[in-house]
Amino acid sequence: MRLYYHKTDGGAEYLCSNNVKRTDEGSFNSRYIVRIDGNIKEDAELFVNEEKPKKEYFCPKCHNKLTFDKDKVSEEYFGACLRCDEDFYKFEV
Numbered sequence: 001m002r003l004y005y006h007k008t009d010g011g012a013e014y015l016c017s018n019n020v021k022r023t024d025e026g027s028f029n030s031r032y033i034v035r036i037d038g039n040i041k042e043d044a045e046l047f048v049n050e051e052k053p054k055k056e057y058f059c060p061k062c063h064n065k066l067t068f069d070k071d072k073v074s075e076e077y078f079g080a081c082l083r084c085d086e087d088f089y090k091f092e093v
C-alpha cells in the first residue's frame with residue numbers, strides 16, 4: 001500500500017493511506033494514518049479509521065444503499081452512491 005506524506009501547520013508529520021485528490025499530499029480522510037514525527041523510535045503510532053455509520057443511508061436520487069468505503073467516497077463527503085457515481089454530504093441524505 002502506498003502511503004502519502006502530510007505535515008500539519010503545527011509541524012506534526014504523518015503518512016496516510018489516502019492522498020488529497022490529484023496530489024501526492026496525504027489526507028486525514030484515510031483508513032490508515034501513521035504518525036512519524038518526534039522520536040521515530042518511540043513516538044511512531046498507527047491510527048486505523050474503521051468508523052462507519054451504524055444505520056443505513058440511501059441515495060436521494062435512486063434509493064440505492066450508500067457506501068462509506070473511504071476508497072470510494074470523495075474527500076470531505078459523507079457517502080457515495082455507486083450506481084449514480086455521486087458523492088453526498090450528510091445533510092443531503
Ligand SMILES: [Zn+2]
Pocket residue numbers: 059060061062063064081082083084085
Ligand atoms: Zn444513486
